[in-house]
Amino acid sequence: MSDATSDMRSADRQDAVARLRHLRTRLLSLAAMHSDRLVNAELARVDARKWHYAVLATLDASGPVSQSELSSRTGIYRSDLVAVINELGDRGLVKRSPNPADQRQNLITLTAQGGRQLLRLDKLLADVEDEVLAPLTLPQREQLARLLTTLVDYHGRKV
Template sequence: MSHSTPDTENPPGRPTAAERLRNLGTRLLSLAAIRSDRLVNEKLARAGARKWHYAALATLEEFGPASQAELSRRTGIHRSDMVAVINELAERGLVARTPNPADRRQNVVSATPQGTEHLRELDAVLAEVEDEVLSPLTAPEREQLARLLAALVERPDRTM
């Protein structure tokens, strides 16, 4: 039986969560990811985009034209979802699909000039989100956090 009164305000200076929760790295990482993901989705939606749009356009810019299968591998977007992403981007004139000269059964996807311009706009949106999410950190702390997160994500034994 609980000795606290539900729905009462927390007195100033008193922690809002149990210490074991406040110090649990996986919980903190999850909470930060949830907040970041929400902000990214909201801001990209206002710019007429989704995270997968950004991933596809950024990958095309960095690596050049690619088959849908290659784009799926490079972005981690499932092949069936990639078809929908490419369709959405193509309908808006942000990517073009052309037959692969080496294999006519396959399309090659490339960013259009409009897609490249849209990517620049999305870069600015995401830079704002990053500044907002990481505002409590100094520049060196942001760099350190990026290195630490990359180490977690890029582990050879990762199962994501």
């Protein structure tokens, strides 16, 4: 292969890399994949999952709610939520009890132990966020949060 051909292929590769580095949706996907891997790995280290956190945080914010309402607030499918609630209940992190206003429903309540676990997970996730966002200043992190919230809200999934 001639030097000219090699130079052209190198230039083509550089053009392709530049094209990929300017495709914002690709960059967003790559950043999200990296973040997701770190979050999942750290949660697994303490025998937790993202859905566990979502349920605990939602119950902490809202108080006792029905499984149906919890599904709506977390975005976890009802069939998947049953398994999550069972896991959390087996660990003593949530309690399921009949709804006094409607005996056909269960209310899911955060236990004191669940509140303590939520605080541990808050710290763990804050540490992961610091690692993922390390190259950004505080104002840049705040701007990123606003921009991501705008995208998520626009595409129909309220944060």
